[in-house]
Amino acid sequence: MDYTNEFCAQVAKVNPNIVITAWLRKNKAVAWYVAPGVPVPKEERNEIMGLQTEIVRSILKTNEEYFGKARYIMMSMENADVFHFAGKEPDYGLSVVVRRPYEHDALVKGVLAKIS
Numbered sequence: 001m002d003y004t005n006e007f008c009a010q011v012a013k014v015n016p017n018i019v020i021t022a023w024l025r026k027n028k029a030v031a032w033y034v035a036p037g038v039p040v041p042k043e044e045r046n047e048i049m050g051l052q053t054e055i056v057r058s059i060l061k062t063n064e065e066y067f068g069k070a071r072y073i074m075m076s077m078e079n080a081d082v083f084h085f086a087g088k089e090p091d092y093g094l095s096v097v098v099r100r101p102y103e104h105d106a107l108v109k110g111v112l113a114k115i116s
Contacts, residue, residue, distance in 0.1 A: 001088050001115070008033035011096065014110035019080070020097035023087070027051045053084045053095065072108065085111055 008021040012033045022032035027050035034040050041049065053073070060070040072085045083096045094115055098107060 001092070003031050003092065005031045005033060007031065007114075008094075011094065011111060011114050014114065015098060015102050015107050017099040017102045018096055018107075019099055020095070022095045024050050024053065024084075024093050024095055025091050027054050053093065057084065057086070057093065071112065083108070083111070085115055087115065 003023045003025070008023065008031050011021045012018040012035065019035040019038045020033065022029045024030070027047060029046055029050065056073055057070065060073065064070065070086055072083050075082045075084075080097050080099050081102075083098070085094045085096065087093050094111070096107075096111060
């Protein structure tokens with residue numbers, strides 16, 4: 001898998017409303033893309049958000065025997081939607097922040113195609 005800033009920028013092209021993409025490894029960003037004009041959270045805040053994502057992901061893993069492997073997690077916030085896609089390697093995941101409106105199924109299909 002390509003864990004680079006360039007790859008994150010390519011994923012952002014899946015939809016024009018994607019404003020942030022970031023590869024996380026063990027809760028820390030290892031590569032990212034941020035659209036021009038979008039504020040970047042401070043490093044401490046990034047680590048907290050990464051840990052929150054990992055906690056939710058670990059909870060979902062407890063249900064995999066019933067529902068199968070989690071492909072992504074979606075959180076709908078007031079100002080944007082946040083997706084976290086499972087990476088091929090267990091320690092990695094791709095977080096994508098998208099402004100509304102967007103077509104949910106097309107976005108998910110496009111990102112999954114990039115990371116598969």
